[in-house]
Amino acid sequence: MEQSWDDGLIARRADNRAVYDDEAVPDTGQGTAHVPIGSPYAGALRDRLDALRELVGLSATRLDGRTLAEAGRVLDEAAARQxxxxxxxxxxxxGSTGSGKSTLINALAGVPVSETGLRRPTTAAPIACSWSEGAAELLDRLAIPGRLRRRPLAGGAGDEALQxxxxxxxxxxxxxxxxHRAQVDRVLGLVDAVIWVVDPEKYADAVLHERYLRPLAGHAEVTFVVLNQIDRLPGDAAHQVLDDLRRLLDEDGMALGEHGEPGATVLAVSALTGEGMGExxxxxxxxxxxRNAAARRISADVDAAAARLRPVYVGDGRPGLDERAQEDFGARxxxxxxxxxxxxxxxxxxRRNAGRACGTPWLRLWRWYERLRTPAAREPQQPAPVEDELTARQRVEHAVRIVADQAAYGLPAPWAQAVREAAVRGAQxxxxxxxxLAVKTREPKPGGRPPRPRWWALAVLAQMSMTLLxxxxALWLVGQIVGVLDPGLLPPVLVMLAGIIGGPLVEWACVAGARGPARRYGQEAERRLREAAASCGRAMVLDPVAAELMRYREVREQYATVAGSRLRTG
Structure with missing residues (x-):
């Protein structure tokens, strides 16, 4: 459906050009000045229409056209009426067949405007009766031809109150x-108000109440319900029927305008005898x-559209993602x-690096020989099994599903679906x-090894000292054996034992001292990887979800303006 909703610009242009409704309208002597065609809606109604227009625009990509069709129709009709x-x-x-509609309009006009008689149906097409000039465009909108347009009392000056x-x-x-039924439905959607004429026999007709009065209960302020033909009811029967009619209207949900309260006007008349016609x-x-019936009708239409749209804009709870949910997603x-x-x-x-750096030279020499003998041992890394890769992917998908469900909780179905789709798209x-990211984060810093603490140099110096001992x-002992030095077995042996025992002791002390720094280094590596994973998840999943939630909050605010007090009391 083409959405060309008017925002008052046409009416303002009409005002600026001083275009008048029917410029050729003669002076009726009533002192009525020319009034420009239309007038912008004012106050709360204008704000509600603007909000409804904005609401439809923001929701066009999230809701299907059928859901927004009624709101679009209201905007179109509001612009056209303006x-x-x-x-x-x-x-x-x-009214129904035989209710006396034509007799009623003839009684109001004072002249035969609509044909009356026993033949049914009497009225085959809508007939218009205008009490003043300038209604041509309104009747064109209702598609009422000129031959079915009437004027009361040969000019319409007989009753100033109805001008x-x-x-x-x-x-x-x-x-x-x-x-005929199709014409009734079409015109009822275009007029400013409606008078429902019922008779004592059909005032409780189920078709009338279920098809018309109940669905239009929100339009009570622009509704008249007239019980006609009360001259056929003896005694207090008219009051009893009128009370029963009010009861039925109350069951339909239609507010009654009693005791000065806004609502439908209900009264009993006899168009034939004139009883109640004055009232x-x-x-x-x-x-x-x-002069506010059109605005009241449009306001009621907006209320009805808001009521239909409520399920797609108002949900249970407070949707969104708190800090705990975001942290849990990063942890997963x-x-x-x-x-x-x-x-x-x-x-x-x-720790392995510490052991290598602070180990005895003989142990390091042995490890070097082992690496030369088995070159494949230089890079012990092996590709991860396929099962582990699949498990990691499944864990990521599971984490995305959980955070999407948390974000969508409490949202109306269309917006919950939009949030889940945003999460799935981001998770691709x-x-x-x-x-x-994990590969980049796990890569060692330049130099190929973890950073070395300063005390490693002292440990290396101590190991060199033990090796020198x-x-x-050994040289001292060899010198004694070959006779170069004076014999004395105990001193060289003690020196050698000090070096042999001291080397492993230094290595053990280094390994013990490396536990704390190694643990901190591992924790720092884990923290970096966790932060990187959380940042990646936030950019690819949480940010699109947050944008979708922000859009929902925007449309929710617009809907609150459209619904007005109904949202707070609904």
Whole structure:
């Protein structure tokens, strides 16, 4: 459906050009100045229409066209009505077969406007009766041809109170002719107000209440319910039927305008004898002279559209992601890429490096020989099994599902689905990105080894000293054996033993001293990997989800403006 909703620009242009509703309208002597076509909606109604327009725009990509169709229709009708005469009030007279609609409009007009008789249906097409000039465009909008347009009292000056009134006599809503019912439904969606005419026999008709009155209960302020033909009821029967009619309207959910409260006007008349017609004329005149029926009808339409849209904008609870949920998501991603295992591996690497750096030269020489003998041992890394890769991917997907469900909790179904889809789209490529991130994070710093503390140099110097003691003691002993030095077995042996025992003692002390730094190094590596995983998950999943939640909050605020007090009391 094309959404070309008016924002008042057309009406303002009309005002600026001083275009008048029917410029050729003659002076009726009533002192009524020319009024520009239409007038911008003011106050709360204007804000609600603007909010509804914004709401539809923000929701177009999230909701299907059928859901927004009614809101679009309301905006279209509001714009169309705004461009037309604001000094005319279009009131439809609707009722069932034989209810006396035509007789009622003839009694109000004072002249035969609509045909009456025993043949049914009497009214085959909508007939208009205008109490003043300038309603041509309004009647064009209702598609009422010129031959079915009437004027009361040969000019319409007979009743000043009804100046500006346009009455539309509709076909019977229960007509056997489908086209007649279709015309009733079409016109009822375009008029400013409606007078429902019921008779003592059909006032409780289920079709009337279920198809019309109950769905239009929110339009009570622009609704009149007239019990006609009370002249056929003896004694207090008219009051009893009227009370029963009010009861049925109350069951329909239609508020009644009693004791000064806003709501539907209910009264009993006899169009044939004229009983109650004076009161009806007076109430109708006050209604027309208020010049706000069109705005009240549009406001009721907005209420109805808001009520239909409520399930797709109002959910239970307070949707969103708190800090705990975001931290849990980062923790699950860290588990998926093995942050803990990476930290433990970094700790083992640091301790292994410490052992190599602070070990005895003979042990380091032996390890060098082993590496020469088995070159494959230089790089003990092996590709991860396929099962582990699949497990990591499944863990990532599981983490995404959990955070998406947490973010969507309490949202209306369409927006919950939009949040989940945003999470799934963001998660595409997330396992690969995390794997690449893990490789970069695990790579050692320049130099190929973990950083060495300063005390390692002292440990290396101590090991060199122990080695020198071993060498010195061995040379001393060899010198004694070959006779170069004076014999004395104990001193060189003690020196050699000091070097032999001191080397492993220094290595053991270094290993013990390396535990704390190694643990901190592993924890730092784990922390970096966890932060990197959380940052990657935030950029690819949490940020799109947050954007979707922000959009929902925007439309929720717009909907609150559209719904007004109904959202707070609903």
């Amino acid at each position: 461009r037309l005469s604001s000094r005319h009030t279009v009131v439809a007279i609707a 500006g009134l346009v009455l539309i006599d509709l076909p019977d809503h229960d007509s056997a002719v489908t086209a 009806l004329r007076e109430l109708l005149g006050a209604f027309v002279q208020g 991603l860290a588990v998926a890429i093995g942050a803990t295992a990476a930290g433990e591996a970094a700790e083992r690497a640091w 490529g997330l396992p690969e990105a995390l794997d690449e 071993q060498v010195f003691g």
